[in-house]
Amino acid sequence: MNLVLGIILWSIIAFALLCLFVYLTLPWIFKKFVSPFFNASYIYNSRDFKKKEKIFSEQINTPKLSINPNNGIFQISFGNNRNLSDGIIKFHSKGYYYSNSRRLSKKTRLLNLIKSSREESDDVLGNFEKTILEYELADHNVQIIASIKQYRNQNYVIFELTFPDGLSDTTTGKFEDLIVSFPSFYNDSPNKRIFTYREAIFCPPSRKLNPTSAPVVLYDNELNCMIICPLDGFLNTMISEDKEGRINCGIQGEITSLPENFSQKFILYFGKGINDPMEEVGNLLLRYHNSERKDLYADIVCSHLGYWTDNGAYYYYKTEKGLNYEDTLVAIKDYLKKEDIPIRYFNFDSWWYLKHTNKAFTTIFRPIVRLMGGGLYGNTLRWETDPENFSTDLKTFYEERFQTPITAHNRRWDSRSPYLDEYDFITYKNHACPLNLDFWEWLMQHAQESGIVVYEQDWMNNQINSIPYLREDINAIERWLNSMAVAAKNNKIDVFYCMETPGITLYSIKHPNITITRCSGDYNHRWPLTYRYVHSTQTNILIHSVGLISHPDVFRSRSMEGISMRPFGEKSPILKCLYQNLNAGPICPGDKKEHVNWQLLKKTCRDDGLLLKPDKALTANDLMFKPHKKYYICDTYIKREELIWRFILITNIWPNRVKETYITPEELGYNWDNYILYDYFAQKIEKVNREQAINIGKLEKYGYKYYILNPILENGISFIGAVDKFIPCSKKQIVDLNSNPNSLKFVVKDVKGAKLKILLYSERKPEKIYLNDHPLDFTKSIGEYWNYGEGKLLSIFLNFKEDTSKTVEIII
Template identity: 30%
Template structure:
């Protein structure tokens, strides 16, 4: 049964109307309000406020005074039909409206701020907000709640918080803030996030209050400006709530994900040179970077590794200024590529993913320095303010093979470059100009070091197909801890990128003086994330078997249907720390083929074994399944039943190992009951990339396989009732890129 929210205005509705709704927004005619879940107040209002003329006007001290009676209306918008209430306040002589909309067929509330009059003198520092509605009391709830705060760079990874919703906790906000997720142990979930004007939106934790509003660095607000915050309710756990919230956000902003699935750098394997890679600011002895890249090409060609693109990082272009430096001209320095970028592209014939920093005040593109384009100067740095600049940059770079533009240091630009952090509209304008030019030039964008506000802004920018969701490889031991940030990115239609990895443990002479203890785990997580898979080995030190386990013969990645994320029970345990959930990380995902679901469970960092129930997996379809083990798992045994009554025991999944398991529904083929094991030599044996359709009848089980002409694909299956009886079918892909397997005929055609 679907439940939908109810907006309660105390003078209009009565309690008895609301008994069946688990999500209620209670609003009184004095402008107090609460958000109730299953009859309990999860969020209770704090003070409404707005800053104007360097002074805070607040309901707390009655300097923000309500004017007149609340106005109720009905209407329809991109979400659906709604009921609304709006309060009018006076901040000195200026009118400020605060309102709430709830929807008749969606468990959503939209809190609105409307600036009827222009205001100035609003700035109060980037850690604060200049307006607050909604504002809630932190930790004051009638239920036992946990929370996840997506906060910081790499899509909320760097300062991510998971803890109990209690008054003694710390909640980081400001410019690094993003969606806040609240949940209980019964799979009820609230998500609070900006709903519009993402680059200018923040929340702030001050004292006992959390307030959503306009970021604190904004100097003035224009007449008629509307700021909105969404409160979204889900009752099927954290993962489903996030995905449903993301679907709604994509619907509202008409985000198209087709570019993500057409992006070669996401669909095919590539070679990376960014931080953590062997050749990051590091070359082969006696070679320049051009010669090093050609040595890499020679090696992967001889080794028959079908890389489909190369990534150039921040080492190829000139920089200036303090710290990490800012880009002067986005072109290769002569000492890096002596014959130029176009010459190298002509030799490799591979598309390029190219990195860029923030712009220097000395950039040669700026009119201030003799260039052709409008830039705004901000200390040692600058920011382009010119659509024509991005068109020129991208169209010129396509001549040397640019395929993906990687915009790094989004955090520094968003927080430190004055027009972005102080202007209500400029941050969006900057990203939209970049995105529109990329779309016009047919180039995908990768966001790196993105704040949650940058990620949300990409809802309006379909060219953003991929986004980093953790810190650079090799910099921290927990760099693979992406199960929450991957959920965020995937939910809003962006492929989460874990960063590069080494396919062999030993990479002799590496600048980090490190080894990779778990190459197979790094490879598996990269693949299952559904983002780019970038190998970054030294020439001569790649594990060809491991790399080939990720791909088809042509380099196409054998991915699942959605990004691997942490199960709800682990996220709850991370917040509550009450030992009711797993004491280790459990990622799950699945491949959906013709309506049949094949689950994936990957676990690591366990100190204590954990019996995983099928209902906890996130892919339970209510049908019998059996589970098998990957050859890359810490232990391998016979396929076996998997259910709540027969849980999957996750054992030995330590910080130095990996458990990797796959499920299959049971098919009836004639008198046999059959499970599919798929391509057992592959990291993901059953991928919708390889198997495009399955037709199951009482007489036959038929599969359509995809691949390169003449590629040999081996599919395994077993008798569900006599598990030692298994079959292997070798299928040769035809000239049209397909093969058709019939189990009844035991043949391919």
């Protein structure tokens, strides 16, 4: 008996020690083995700088198309020794591959070109000449029509392949083996570097062309690029590279048939850079689908400060001691109100509804479950309050006790859900998915009545992978997502995508109320910056390209600087908060209620919680994708007509790679001759030109610098803004700004109680300054006044006794 007890005791101790070892080594494991799979930027190699610099031929971004009249095989030339060659059609049906090329495997049957023609026309993308190639499968009586559109004086080409009769028995049996490929070509050009995204949750960036539904950027060391991207059918399209180096663009291999008149479309774009070309391709997709970029302030989740309880937050599957979730939420809300912290909505994560859960397992292993993101809790049974956490339904709780807008999480459905008794779901084993509109109308009406303003659909890729029908029927995924979005819109609810793939991200352009998507994995204060930060700043390039709002997840705002023992605290709350603000999406503190750091959070918003944003999400600068020796540099901007303010976040993520601790505006792609550089945390100002080196200095590991490059106006003034905010010149606070050679006029909007210091640089001391058409006092120490002093700095102090706008005019 004693021996058995001893074995049990030592087993428990060994297991506890193993858990402790794993916990302590996780950051190192993530840095060493996980993070490299979430980075597509350049990796420093000293040999790249010892080689003789290779001179590449000029890329011509208006491509030339040539087509073989006998078989329709095409070639595209875009400069000397820059070609896309052996462009063919290939597809699979009834166990055979068919192609218009004789060079493929002997098992491939030949397509016969029966007719070719040309026509001129125009569409939303411009005037074009279209080459139409008609093929026929004689033994199957199947017609195939390929077309290539060349747009006049434009840098893009569109490929379309249509099956008027449909196509049966298409599956190849493997998702990655395409059933249709057009275009399919060899890349005979210097553009061998790859920037794309893996076909995985949160769209991880990648340097390898594994099968993906994402746009693929092929570029050289000078960032001459071409981008191949789906134009439609995003949820089943795939781009891959075979063993021979042929790039294939088509449909994933598990689709079993194509309906009559099915067509696939891809766009091929030529340009220079990474960020701008991706944005331009996104603009083309938006134009083609008659869609628009989402407003950065589309809903209250996007526009105001919120409180989050998802994975990484203090209250994730955890309540206040002695309270259930219902009472915990009310306690948090009441505390934040008492402290005048303007939380305008709450996030309810997966803890709030009923799931198919092994209660004993999740209780015993709760720390592991919290770390794993709640995935071990199982599928959704009822999207209704869990009676262990709430005394009533969500509608009653919202109306009687909470009365605060909610963004609510959902995950994959369970086939044992009672909803299957009332509505049609497709099922496989324990998984289910509702495709029809009637269920979603019921769900979204229930959500709207319960105070939910944004519906978060999580586990999206998991849902697709768990049910074969979603991968076999060409229309199934779109039916699911379309029903969800339409029903949400009918009930005035926006949709937030999580654990999405690149194709799902592209699909969002089809619905105006799909507003937010996640840009990285779940938050944990112990994850290294090499993981989530690098991932998100590169995935943001894709998210911004299609006009979505990026969400980097919850974070802990409590300051832990100066605390020697901080194993459970966020080590870099200022950096994480600054990053969330620069990300131009939701800002999501998830601290224990007493630890919410309002003094830090107020740098991101007005006193009423309205967020102050740049114009786009923070992304890795183009320089990061070509050979360099710099820190990791990301940037965003605010544009006001021809004026651009640049916000630059520099981090020392890979210290051993950094050999140059300076940058120039020119290296970062900025074209103005002169700027005023504002070092935000050092509060220093320097006038710099585009070729001038900005000395960053040596940063400690994970150290950072935050610079703002401000344009110098024609009158010698540079407007910096309200410098107590991370984004000093946000359009929601500085709502108007106009200048001429002799004056500058701007309008500041804020709320009652706000006290602002507006900082400017001016080559000359102003003659007069007017506030709302009245002279403003010079060098007072209280109230509203202005002063001009050392370093040519002009400070204007404003007090708001009510919610209002104030107009300031500076006369030089």
